[in-house]
Amino acid sequence: MELLQVLLLSLIQGFTEFLPISSSAHLILPSQLLGWQDQGLAFDVAVHFGTLLAVVAYFRKDLTLLLAGWFGSLRGNRSHESDLVWLIGFATVPAGLAGLLGSDFIEANLRSAWVIAWATIGFGILLGVADKCGQGEKTLLNMTFKFAMVIGLAQALALIPGTSRSGITMTAALLLGFSRVESARFSFLLSIPIIALSAAYLSFKLMGEAGVDWAHMGLGFILSCLSAYACIFFFMQLISRMGMMPFVIYRMLLGGVLLFLFWQI
Incomplete structure (x- = not known):
């Protein structure tokens, strides 16, 4: 990978991972317009861990309370925090199973520019409807198993490339x-286990691969982490307005x- 490719793709990954605008739709543009080859598995691992660190760092206080509550529940002290940890875990299951069972089909049939384009538009319209008609006053204190599973199924x-993980989970939460x-907050907390699972899976695939460019991996990790943290910070500050x-x-x-673009091609 060239340095420009590392810089651009790292920033794109960081800025689009948590915004409801689809990272896959953005990553396809430079590769098609500039003729770049696939960035490789090692780079994917680096930027996944970068965005994971960003969301963990931003929500570190929430996560401290959630984990303390969860460990307390193991001793019989049930709390809202412990319930929320379990709900996040249950809501992660549908996406985990879908990825495990359907990844080959998706890779073979749905990773086209047309699918990404129409998914970007279609799920964008749905997000607009949810924001206009669905949002209410529920907080995470109102989160139930039913609500969590609906959001998990949406995740x-x-x-489907072009959907946006954060976009579809916020859409579901708003409609509920x-x-x-609170929709954004739950979406970001829900991203932690799924990004961690994805990073772990990619790391497992990377084992034994030769010729890893550690300098580019390190740069990708740092840039994706910083840009993702900035993205979450400003999004959470501005979303209510x-x-x-x-x-x-x-x-x-x-x-x-x-x-x-792809009609022309």
Whole structure:
């Protein structure tokens, strides 16, 4: 990989991983327009761990309380925090199973530019509907097993390239009546186990691979971590005021650009 490719893809991964705009839709553009080859497994591992560290660092206080509550529940002291840990775990199962059972089919049939473009547009429209009609006043204190599983099932749809994991989970939470801030918060907390599982799986595949460029991996890790942290910070500060419509409009434009580009090709 060239240095420019490392810089651009790391920043794209970091900035788009947690925004509801689809990282896959953005990653396909430079590869097609600039003729770049696949970035390789080692780079994927680096940026996954970078974004994982970012979300863990941002929510470190929440995670400390959640883990303390969960360990307390093992001693019989049930709490809201311990319940939320279990709900996040249960909500992770659908995406984990879908990835395990359907990854080969998705890789063979759904990783086309057309699928990414239409998914970017279609799920963007759904996000707009949810933001306009669905959001309420529910907080994570109102999270139940039923709500968590609906959001977890929605997260499994993010295996379709162009959907956006954060976008579809926020959409589901908004439609269930959660506020924008709480929808984003649950989406980000829910991302931790799924990103960790993905990073672990990629790391396992990387074992024994020769010729790893550690300098590029390190740079990718640092840039994706810093950009992802900045993205989460500003998103959480602004989401209650600006809503989801800027992202919906952006998705429409991005999807239109992808359709135009690949129609020409």
